[in-house]
Amino acid sequence: MKIIQVLLTLVLTSFFFFPFYTTFLPAINTKMIVAALGGILLLVKLARTGSAQIDKGIFSVSLWAALVSLVSLMSMVLNNTPDDSYLGYVVSMWVWLSAAYFVVSAIRFTHGSVTIERVCVYLISVGVLQCLLAIAVDTIPAVKAFVDSILEGEGFMGKNEDRLYGLGCALDVAGTRFSALLIMIAFLLPKAAQKEKSGLYLTLLLTAFCILVGIGSIIGRTTVVGAVLSLLYIFYALCFKKNITDTARNKLVRWIVCGLCAGLVVAAGLYNVSPQWRKYFQFGFEGFFSLAETGHWEVHSNTQLAAQFILPDNMWTWIIGDGYIASTTIDPYYIGKTWTGFYKGTDVGYSRFLFYFGLIGLTTFSLFFVKTCQVCADRIKEYRDMFIIFLLINFIVWFKVSTDIFVVFAPFLCLSALKKEECQELVEQ
Template sequence: MIKIIGILLTLIAADFYLFPFVPSVLPVGINVKMILAGLALPCIAFHLAFQRKALVSKDLLIICLFTIPISLFSLLSNVYNNTSDFSFNFYFVSVFVWMAAGFTVTSMIKFVHKELSVQLLADYLIGVCCLQCILALFMEFTPSLKDLINGMMSGEGFMGNVGDRMHGLGCALDVAGGRFAAILTIIAILMTKAQSKIKIWFYTISFFIILVIGDMIGRTTIVGGGLSILYWIYYQIRVNGSGNGFYKHLLAALCITIPIIVIVYSTNPVFYERLRFGFEGFFSLIETGRWETHSNDILFNHMVVFPDNMKTWLIGDGYGANPTENDPYYIGKTYHGFYMGTDIGYLRFIFFFGIFGMFSMIALFICFWRTCYNRFGNSLKGISTMLLILNLIIWFKATSDLLPIFAILLCISGTDQNEYESRMLIDRQIS
């Protein structure tokens, strides 16, 4: 019973980590992720007192070094352009807050299960995403539940931006879509490694829940689904058709999922509207023969804007957000949305602190990838590579990134992962 309570509390902590929100009972600006980061202090004290291991590793020092150029190029752009938009100046703070919050979650996992691994952490994150998707779907059909959940969140920085979009508890828009996509790619890899049928079914059912409902919340989710399919094709070619037969479970789940979706789509107007929004491109392709979505039309027709001078290309204009909203001295052109009217991540980086700042952001995530790639065993190296590819793709759509996923993965040491894999190998040999 105590372990079940521990698992539930850890699941809640993982949810607060992956989808942080500002509770309506707390002052504006304090979200649940910051609370988790604050709780990292006693976790660190416990670690130092009882495990007698250093927390500041070479990997952490290297990550610190890679965050410095981002702040320096941001400061240079602010000073040269005389702007007060500090959108990326303190990105290093975000890195360490996410890592501190992630350390709290992973410490709870290790305390409850007496071990820690990428697979165990992934199971919690997958569970969180499934629960958020189910909650969001129930909120669409139950107005009272929707009012209750919305009442738990401060409108500052979240509810005001969601509008009528489908959402969960702190889970909405491209941010949710990117994290759903990341979890889908992790599921795709873990599904090929799973040994028990229970695990394979858990991953299979979770994959379809997140793919279908998650895409209604944030359409970036579909990118993770596409990368997962490509990975499975690569995997089947590489292993020459052998493996654990996960594709049989996929086909079986697909045969069940499609009829359910068709029936609900045909009978429920709410689900009809949400499904058409989430899979707008597919419906457009079937009905008109062309892949078209409203967001992509806006993206390609209005947001592809390049700098027209060398100064902006090199050090940027010092604006990330809409300058008319936070700079009282700005007298330039008015934009809808972000500076220069573009939400494309790479362009926003360039307009804020130039190509050098953009490359410093890319370099940091390559550092994340390299650290995870070297830390975990050969069987899980693909996770870091898939996450890096996904992150680079997401920046074609928005500036949201996969820092939360990389940060919590970095809280798992190579020793913890090796101990877990050794135990699993022994268990398989015994059975």
């Protein structure tokens, strides 16, 4: 029964962290379903406790999300455009929160309590399983047929014939989330090293790290952002963190060196033995191969990215934008399938936000994430640096794509609320 509970919790975590549309229910995605369950659970608990108080931190974050929606409305009205991409952002934020609340509650129900480490382990596990599923989809026809039979649509939530994909896991959106998972591993490793019998735990964490870096980079090359930042943090922790004992530090160095060497040996073996894996690695690590072969860092997407990094050419657009982020041919009455490209032909996050709602909107949106990071850091001080690095990932990724990282913050925002419930239950007992 415990194994079944853990597996179901993993499925719910994946539905939340990597949502997708299904062929049998194409109107809503899995995140919405989990959010509906979270909303019902929250209402039941509010009715039972007789309290309707809203967490102060979540309320302040909600106000900033509402400001993002307000600026979106201002841009639409002043520019007379129908592009409402961020008009409902405050609603979207609460959907993410509700889904995260149900997932964190499920973890608590399965294990009796919920900790930040346990939440991280579930998220990391889901990321690793998605990487393995993506390889299986690409190499095993039966698995691909099954996944395609339930997966609706294309893009980062659906099928993508040119890239590896899992269930709701593809492209740079997946790469951004993999980056956050790598940071979680970097923070869990020093804590694991300080435990006496942690050999298996360290092995699993380092295996997850190698899988996320290796296969994650093939799914979405944005994963390299998390790989670099996580290695830098590990180096910083080993050299400057005073709360790590010398014994734990030496132990961690040995395990990391052995783990990374083992990962490189496996990767080199796959590269030399399998033409398919050679193709995977040449795509996922194109820049490194270019650097080794030509002495220059050349990546096709970087050249494309440089061409797409464009800025407004008039003061009005700089201030409030043009009111478009998706396309200028949006027809609110058309219900068919159409795609005419991004506005101005750019997928760069900063460019898209500037053209949509100008510096006012970009600043408001940025401050929303700063506030979210601040609330998490103030509530969970032990992991303060981890949340700051999440924020840094968000702003770095915006140089490439317009996805955001609120989905990573959401479970930790809900964690403190559940901790309060646990304390209240202990008092009542």
